[in-house]
Amino acid sequence: MSISPIGAAASARSYALTETTLKPKTAAQELDEYVKMTPEQRMRADLLKKLGMTEEELAAMPPEERQAAEAKITEMMKELMQHVGERKGSIIDTSA
Numbered sequence: 001m002s003i004s005p006i007g008a009a010a011s012a013r014s015y016a017l018t019e020t021t022l023k024p025k026t027a028a029q030e031l032d033e034y035v036k037m038t039p040e041q042r043m044r045a046d047l048l049k050k051l052g053m054t055e056e057e058l059a060a061m062p063p064e065e066r067q068a069a070e071a072k073i074t075e076m077m078k079e080l081m082q083h084v085g086e087r088k089g090s091i092i093d094t095s096a
Contacts (some may be wrong), residue, residue, distance in 0.1 A: 043077060044077075047080075050076070
């Protein structure tokens with residue numbers, strides 16, 4: 001079964017109309033949500049952003065793809081924590 005270009009154009013217009021009816025979050029709303037996150041949630045959100053995906057997109061993935069993405073996130077977290085630990089005084093400043 002093939003989709004005609006007319007059908008594709010119509011669904012693209014519907015999608016565009018749907019997008020315009022949604023209210024985008026303001027910068028203040030996004031900041032408020034970010035501030036309310038735990039440090040772990042912030043780290044995860046930042047890593048997901050680096051990977052170009054959201055929690056919603058991750059949740060919608062097939063199990064195999066999601067497992068691979070979760071493994072990549074875990075690996076990135078470990079690397080990040082290792083780099084933080086290597087920086088002298090970055091966690092606790094004991095010089096005082």
